[in-house]
Amino acid sequence: MNSAPLSGLYAPSLSLLTDLYQVTMAYGYWQQGMQDREAVFHLYFRRPPFEGGYAVCAGLAYAADWLENLRFSEDDLAYLGGLKSSKGAAMFPQEFLNYLRDLKFTCDVDAIAEGTVVFANEPLIRVQGPLLQAQLVETALLTLVNFQTLVATKAARIREAAGADTVLEFGLRRAQGFDGGLSASRAAYLGGVDATSNVLAGQRFNIPVKGTHAHSWVMAFDDEVEAFTAYAKAFPDDSVFLVDTYDTLEGVRHAIKVARQMRANGHELGGIRLDSGDLAYLSREARALLNEAGFENVRIVASNDLEENLITSLKLQGAKIDTWGIGTQLVTAYDQPALGGVYKMAALRKPNDSGWDFTIKLSEQLAKTSIPGILQVRRYENEKGQPRADMLYNIAEPLPDQLTLIDPSDYTRRRPVRAGAAFRELLQPVFRRGQRVQELPTLEESRTRAQREVQSLDPSIRRFLNPHVYPVGLEETLNTFRTNLILEKRPLRPA
Numbered sequence: 001m002n003s004a005p006l007s008g009l010y011a012p013s014l015s016l017l018t019d020l021y022q023v024t025m026a027y028g029y030w031q032q033g034m035q036d037r038e039a040v041f042h043l044y045f046r047r048p049p050f051e052g053g054y055a056v057c058a059g060l061a062y063a064a065d066w067l068e069n070l071r072f073s074e075d076d077l078a079y080l081g082g083l084k085s086s087k088g089a090a091m092f093p094q095e096f097l098n099y100l101r102d103l104k105f106t107c108d109v110d111a112i113a114e115g116t117v118v119f120a121n122e123p124l125i126r127v128q129g130p131l132l133q134a135q136l137v138e139t140a141l142l143t144l145v146n147f148q149t150l151v152a153t154k155a156a157r158i159r160e161a162a163g164a165d166t167v168l169e170f171g172l173r174r175a176q177g178f179d180g181g182l183s184a185s186r187a188a189y190l191g192g193v194d195a196t197s198n199v200l201a202g203q204r205f206n207i208p209v210k211g212t213h214a215h216s217w218v219m220a221f222d223d224e225v226e227a228f229t230a231y232a233k234a235f236p237d238d239s240v241f242l243v244d245t246y247d248t249l250e251g252v253r254h255a256i257k258v259a260r261q262m263r264a265n266g267h268e269l270g271g272i273r274l275d276s277g278d279l280a281y282l283s284r285e286a287r288a289l290l291n292e293a294g295f296e297n298v299r300i301v302a303s304n305d306l307e308e309n310l311i312t313s314l315k316l317q318g319a320k321i322d323t324w325g326i327g328t329q330l331v332t333a334y335d336q337p338a339l340g341g342v343y344k345m346a347a348l349r350k351p352n353d354s355g356w357d358f359t360i361k362l363s364e365q366l367a368k369t370s371i372p373g374i375l376q377v378r379r380y381e382n383e384k385g386q387p388r389a390d391m392l393y394n395i396a397e398p399l400p401d402q403l404t405l406i407d408p409s410d411y412t413r414r415r416p417v418r419a420g421a422a423f424r425e426l427l428q429p430v431f432r433r434g435q436r437v438q439e440l441p442t443l444e445e446s447r448t449r450a451q452r453e454v455q456s457l458d459p460s461i462r463r464f465l466n467p468h469v470y471p472v473g474l475e476e477t478l479n480t481f482r483t484n485l486i487l488e489k490r491p492l493r494p495a
């Protein structure tokens, strides 16, 4: 179920889930005879989303599934064969389509496990293999990883604000289409919500499904008491009544009335839901009414455009809310609708030679200049397993004895690595020569990892407002190499 999240969702083949320019470049490389030149690409983002201090990596299960199924079907080839150039000729010749028909994915892929906390500039995925293939997979990897990482991060922030309270994801109706809704539900669960209202996500990913009822249920009856009584008849042990259709506190009194009848019949009301008005005030009043009536265990669910900052504020206001229902803001990542992850070439084998050319994309801003090399991410941790700093280094070059981390956007900021400091390497093999070499963790395992990893971060990095920047440095020889490559590639303009 979890290992093949895309299968059967769309057409038999998803290989055309790409931008046209990947296919035109593939044709060009093939025409040049460059298709098998070995190349290395990294997928990374340049800034954590939501002006936060970290991101939660997600989407690898989808990406691995897509890569494993990368082959062009006859329908795909017929479609590509029908594409025309501006002069009306076939865009791709039959020989190239034949090449695509036989194409098998043979790259090595290393990736950071889903649920790991990650930071700017760290490759989440490294692809190494024939240039044509390593380039062709760019768009799919980005679309599959960017969105889920974004939503998992939003969910982790909401989880942080909610503490030990229950968080339900209610976003499907507001999501970016059904595929957006489905991957958002998966990523939200991975990032830390407890359940979803999305039944398809429940079925496909084994996520617990939960919910209450809508205003229309109340409107379909003559009055609230009748509506609640009918709902309790259908779900005597799992009822949560939505109390704000007409007047919230009056609704709470009606819920209490029905809860008494339920208790007389041996059942307990599960909760009430507030969906409008001042949620701090109304939840406190509702709690008082419920407690006075002997319903201390009836939970108060709140919804209405909630997100992490509102949850924090409501808690500060003394709101008595046990369960948070979160839709729009979570699944659309409302305050930052895209992660901006990129996929950049970092190394290319020299022609007729076994050595590497390390490649770089320059930018006016140092922060946007790519990092050359075949990169690994080494995470240094203290005795308690808390992350202290990450080091990016080039595995194709020997490491010096004394390691120093250099901030990639400010070389004056540097920190030496203590001798014997404990670390783990974050990029782990997923494919070797196109074959899966690792069973990926289940969604549940990735969710557990995410909670553990986020909690292990220093609170200064987790805070929402102006978080501390977690140190990610380039190993000194890599930094020197990068600086020299920038100087070599940048044209000298006389003053």
Ligand SMILES: Nc1ncnc2c1ncn2[C@@H]1O[C@H](COP(=O)(O)OP(=O)(O)OP(=O)(O)O)[C@@H](O)[C@H]1O
Binding pocket: 275, 276, 277, 278, 279, 280, 281, 303, 304, 305, 306, 310, 313, 314, 317
């Ligand atoms: N005590 C509070 N402090 C801060 N924000 C709150 C508080 N109570 C509710 N909110 C938030 O204020 C926003 C607007 O609430 P409001 O009740 O006006 O919503 P509404 O959708 O206009 O209500 P209605 O459904 O009655 O039209 C929502 O995002 C809600 O979550």
Ligand SMILES: O=P(O)(O)OC[C@H]1O[C@H](OP(=O)(O)OP(=O)(O)O)[C@H](O)[C@@H]1O
Binding pocket: 170, 171, 173, 174, 275, 303, 304, 305, 306, 325, 326, 327, 328, 329
């Ligand atoms: O507010 P969200 O975080 O997106 O959570 C989902 C919302 O969806 C439902 O109502 P809907 O918005 O369809 O109608 P309503 O606003 O009129 O209640 C529900 O009552 C929530 O308010």
Ligand SMILES: O=C(O)c1cccnc1
Binding pocket: 170, 171, 197, 210, 211, 212, 213, 214, 303, 325, 327
């Ligand atoms: O079950 C609910 O209460 C629910 C589901 C979807 C959207 N809003 C609320």
